[in-house]
Amino acid sequence: MPVDIDIAHVAHLARLDLSADELEGYKNQLGLILEHAARVQTLESDATMENAHPLALENRYREDVRRDSLDRDEVLAQAPETRDGYFVVPPALESE
Amino acid sequence: MNWEPVIGIEVHVELMTESKMFCGCAVEFGAEPNTNICPTCLGLPGALPVPNRKAIESIMAIGLALNCEVMPRSVFHRKNYFYADLPKNYQISQFDVPVCVNGYLDIEVDGDTRRVSLERAHMEEDTGKSTHIGEGGRIHSATSTLLDFNRSGVPLVEIVSRPDIYSAAEARAYASGLRAVVAELGVSDARLEEGSIRFDANISIRPRGDETLGTKVEIKNMNSFRSLERAVDYEIQRQIEVVESGGEVVMETRHWDEESGVTRSMRTKEGSSDYRYFMDPDLAPMAMSPQWIDEVRATLPELPGDRLQRYIEGGLEPALAGVLSGSNKEMRDLHDSAVAEGADTREAANWVTGEVTSWARRHGSEDSEIPLTGADLAGLLRLIGEGTVSSSAAKEVLDGVLGGEGSPAEVARSRDLIQITDTSVLESAVDDVLAHNPKAVADYSSGEHKIVGFLVGQVMAATQGKADPRAVNELIRSRLDGS
Numbered sequence: 001m002p003v004d005i006d007i008a009h010v011a012h013l014a015r016l017d018l019s020a021d022e023l024e025g026y027k028n029q030l031g032l033i034l035e036h037a038a039r040v041q042t043l044e045s046d047a048t049m050e051n052a053h054p055l056a057l058e059n060r061y062r063e064d065v066r067r068d069s070l071d072r073d074e075v076l077a078q079a080p081e082t083r084d085g086y087f088v089v090p091p092a093l094e095s096e
Numbered sequence: 097m098n099w100e101p102v103i104g105i106e107v108h109v110e111l112m113t114e115s116k117m118f119c120g121c122a123v124e125f126g127a128e129p130n131t132n133i134c135p136t137c138l139g140l141p142g143a144l145p146v147p148n149r150k151a152i153e154s155i156m157a158i159g160l161a162l163n164c165e166v167m168p169r170s171v172f173h174r175k176n177y178f179y180a181d182l183p184k185n186y187q188i189s190q191f192d193v194p195v196c197v198n199g200y201l202d203i204e205v206d207g208d209t210r211r212v213s214l215e216r217a218h219m220e221e222d223t224g225k226s227t228h229i230g231e232g233g234r235i236h237s238a239t240s241t242l243l244d245f246n247r248s249g250v251p252l253v254e255i256v257s258r259p260d261i262y263s264a265a266e267a268r269a270y271a272s273g274l275r276a277v278v279a280e281l282g283v284s285d286a287r288l289e290e291g292s293i294r295f296d297a298n299i300s301i302r303p304r305g306d307e308t309l310g311t312k313v314e315i316k317n318m319n320s321f322r323s324l325e326r327a328v329d330y331e332i333q334r335q336i337e338v339v340e341s342g343g344e345v346v347m348e349t350r351h352w353d354e355e356s357g358v359t360r361s362m363r364t365k366e367g368s369s370d371y372r373y374f375m376d377p378d379l380a381p382m383a384m385s386p387q388w389i390d391e392v393r394a395t396l397p398e399l400p401g402d403r404l405q406r407y408i409e410g411g412l413e414p415a416l417a418g419v420l421s422g423s424n425k426e427m428r429d430l431h432d433s434a435v436a437e438g439a440d441t442r443e444a445a446n447w448v449t450g451e452v453t454s455w456a457r458r459h460g461s462e463d464s465e466i467p468l469t470g471a472d473l474a475g476l477l478r479l480i481g482e483g484t485v486s487s488s489a490a491k492e493v494l495d496g497v498l499g500g501e502g503s504p505a506e507v508a509r510s511r512d513l514i515q516i517t518d519t520s521v522l523e524s525a526v527d528d529v530l531a532h533n534p535k536a537v538a539d540y541s542s543g544e545h546k547i548v549g550f551l552v553g554q555v556m557a558a559t560q561g562k563a564d565p566r567a568v569n570e571l572i573r574s575r576l577d578g579s
Contacts, residue, residue, distance in 0.1 A: 060147070085244075088240055
């Protein structure tokens with residue numbers, strides 16, 4: 001059974017502007033993926049430590065040493081709008 | 097109705113590492129905007145984060161100092177939300193397995209000690225800094241936003257208390273106590289005005305005696321201990337008024353406006369369940385072995401609370417112990433080593449927090465080395481105790497010692513400050529002063545006994561402070577009463 005999800009809400013969280021047809025299509029596809037994930041969750045896993053990847057890595061750190069940063073002009077040249085060394089974006093608290 | 101406020105406080109501490117949490121860009125306050133940025137802290141696709149070991153050891157130190165348990169294993173999560181100052185659209189933070197859990201901090205309010213319990217301390221990265229421009233520069237009326245990503249990725253420790261604080265005064269005491277611990281550890285500048293330590297408060301009210309918590313409101317943007325206290329006070333009153341006028345408190349985030357002294361509602365777009373936390377696959381789990389924890393524990397300095405206790409147990413009254421404990425390390429060490437050289441703790445503390453501190457202030461060397469050893473201070477106190485110099489002359493001796501003129505005994509001799517013990521010299525000085533002040537003598541005879549103070553002052557001046565004021569006082573009285 002595909003899992004029922006609130007696809008409009010998920011689309012909003014990802015800031016995706018989808019048509020009604022697209023919403024329906026992705027709702028079905030994501031539902032199937034979640035159905036598969038639900039099957040994986042039935043596996044006996046009490047003895048397995050939760051991890052985000054299969055490699056048995058731990059404690060991978062860097063020492064607290066500075067390295068050169070990027071050239072500011074080069075970085076700002078990529079931005080649509082800049083001013084006095086800052087990136088400029090629309091106001092943060094506009095209502096939707 | 098009698099309402100009880102319940103407060104929880106979240107404290108964000110920016111760590112004072114050389115480099116950022118997950119990349120090698122410099123951590124530097126006040127740098128030109130967007131000069132300390134790289135693909136990792138700009139969230140460019142493909143850039144991979146590598147955690148800073150010093151930052152992990154700093155949060156372990158904070159946890160241990162706050163009596164927390166350091167978890168044997170801890171992981172990073174992604175907290176997903178859209179905001180312009182967050183270039184990856186997620187913040188690397190921690191969720192259900194933070195580095196530190198279950199601690200406490202003892203705070204002092206009105207002379208009483210209270211233990212505030214802590215839920216956790218977790219590691220995360222700071223966001224970029226937004227400056228809202230437009231009419232009045234206020235967040236509500238901004239027309240556009242400027243972004244500086246120098247702060248993006250600076251290591252940040254979030255310390256979360258339980259809802260275990262019950263007044264604005266306690267909130268302030270907790271915040272300042274926490275700041276003192278962090279500053280002592282040397283892991284952060286802990287400067288409120290620069291935002292390297294920031295406080296948010298969760299506030300709710302409930303009828304006194306109730307066990308369940310009311311609806312909480314989060315308040316932000318308090319940039320001093322005073323504004324934290326004012327904001328909490330304001331918000332408690334606001335909620336009481338809302339409820340007593342038949343309304344309901346709405347769960348929301350409110351912004352403290354320092355100028356007008358009120359909190360204002362901020363629109364927020366996502367609830368916490370929408371953060372979609374999941375383990376960051378770019379980062380390996382952290383494993384804190386007992387041995388590593390012990391190594392960090394061994395680096396902890398004496399903490400403010402322990403130090404205060406030590407001074408009180410050493411014989412200082414709490415008020416003076418508090419002043420000394422709050423003094424800088426240079427001053428505390430001076431007191432401690434003078435006591436080790438045999439000085440009385442109270443006398444040493446009084447001199448250190450009084451004369452020595454004001455000398456340091458006058459010479460602008462409050463935080464640098466004071467040219468005075470514990471042995472010098474103990475020696476000076478001994479000269480006073482033995483009656484070799486008067487306490488007023490002792491201030492001049494101190495000045496000479498601090499000026500590099502030699503030991504206290506040497507300065508007392510070279511500046512000719514040794515107290516006059518020869519009675520005949522004192523008597524002649526007293527007789528001289530009495531002869532020159534017939535009016536004062538007459539006032540005394542007519543019952544104006546307070547005039548003795550004036551006469552003692554005259555004798556002290558005539559002897560350049562080398563007389564023992566008590567002996568002079570006695571001598572004057574006996575002369576006047578006898579005549």
